[in-house]
Amino acid sequence: MTTVWVWLIIGVPLLALVVLLLYWQLIIAEGTYLGPRIVVLLYDWSARIYERIKQFDVGDEQWFLGLPMTMALSQVVEPLVLDVATGTGRLPRALLRQPAFDGQVIGVDLSRRMLREAVRMTAQFADRVTYIWQDARRLPFDDDTFDAVTCLEALEFTPNPQEVLAELVRVLRPGGVLLVTNRIGRDARLLPGRAFPRDRFADILRSLPLESVKVQAWQVDYDLGWAVKTGTPRGGSVRPLAEILRCPACKGHLDETDLHRPAFLCPRCGYTYPVAEDGVIEMAKPRPYRRSNGEKA
Ligand SMILES: C[S@@+](CC[C@H](N)C(=O)[O-])C[C@H]1O[C@@H](n2cnc3c(N)ncnc32)[C@H](O)[C@@H]1O
Structure with a gap:
């Protein structure tokens, strides 16, 4: 009888606490405090049902994302856009569906299965979108x-959103357009260090080499942040991949090769980055270059 009472008084609240903790960490925070491996694992698991969960409205996507970005880039001939944490290719779709958008999009994500879905979902635009x-x-x-860099609904799932923001701005050309989201609403309070009050988020953007910063209400859970990179506008427009890609390991230029299958090779550090059968350039797991006799270069 005593054991039953001990279970009721200690065990039940303890179990409830564990369930709440798991709910917070895995459902609300989507693994962000447990590290990128867990975040990616959760997205890999849910990749096939992501679109069903999100139920994106085509009209809203055009109105709030595709159209304003196309207008912001209207002065650029063949704009080159980078969508970071592209997921299932939501931003590429919104942009490439705009008749006035004549550029190309590169989507980057750390979940390989989300990228597989992105390839499928943007098949009709395959010649104008590349995934990495x-x-x-x-x-x-x-x-x-890049003429524009976007990152939607993802900063809060990275270990240090401010570091990622600085990285987005680094690859944006002066005069280029930044579009990012900040988590707001009820759950944002459960994401300390990952989501920011609206004014603080605008201040973070202003602390970077950005001007014309605007933070606007968008969805129940997200604000949209728009900004332009400071400096005399230069560079931009669509260019061959080998011209803009850099080795993530040593930052060296990459050569396009076609040894056993298409790949990008870093002549400086000897890593290769294969292009998979679905066209995705696999840079997350570099492989040392091996000669045909199996020796490392
Ligand atoms: C909520 S989804 C958003 C996807 C897409 N931007 C959208 O709005 O539908 C978050 C995405 O961030 C990606 N992600 C999380 N951490 C990442 C990281 N460190 N680097 C690249 N992608 C990451 C996940 O794999 C996932 O696809």
């Missing part, structure tokens, strides 16, 4: 490359 499997914290591009 890579961490947002080490973007494989030179400084000042």
Whole structure:
């Protein structure tokens, strides 16, 4: 009888606490405090049902994302856009569906299965979108490359959102457009260090080399932040991949090769980054280059 009471008084509240903790860490925070491996594992698991869960409205996506971004880039000939943490290719779709958008989009994500879905969901635009499997914290591009850089509903799932923001701005060219989201609403209070009050988020953007910062209400859970990179506008527009890609390991230029299958090779550090059968460039797990006799280069 005593054991039953001990269970009721200690065991039940303890169990409830564990369930609440798991709910917070895995459902609300989506693994963000447990590290990128857990975040990616959760997205890999849910990749096939992500679109069903989100139920994106095509009209809203055009109105709030595709159209304003196309207008912001209207002065640029063939704009080159980078979408970081692209997921299932939501931003590429919103942009490529705009008849006035004549550029190309590169989508980066650390969940390989989300990228597989992205390839499928944007198949009709396959010649204008490229996907890269890579961490947002080490973007494989030179400084000042893109006409626009976007990152939607993802900063809060990275270990240090401010570090990722700085990385997004690094690869944006002066005069280029930044579009990012900040988590708001009830759950944002349960994401300390990952989501910010609206004014604080605007201050964080202003602390970077950005101007014309605007933070606007968007969804129940997210604000949209728009900004322009400071400096004399230069660079930009669509260019061959080998011209803009950099080795994530040593930042060296990459050569396009076709040894056993298409890949990018870093002549400086000897890593290769294969292009998978679905077209995704796999940079998250570099492989040392091996000669045909199996020796390392
Ligand atoms: C909520 S989804 C958002 C996807 C898409 N931007 C959208 O709005 O539908 C978050 C995405 O962030 C990606 N992600 C999380 N941490 C990442 C990291 N460190 N680097 C790259 N992608 C990451 C996840 O794999 C997932 O696809």
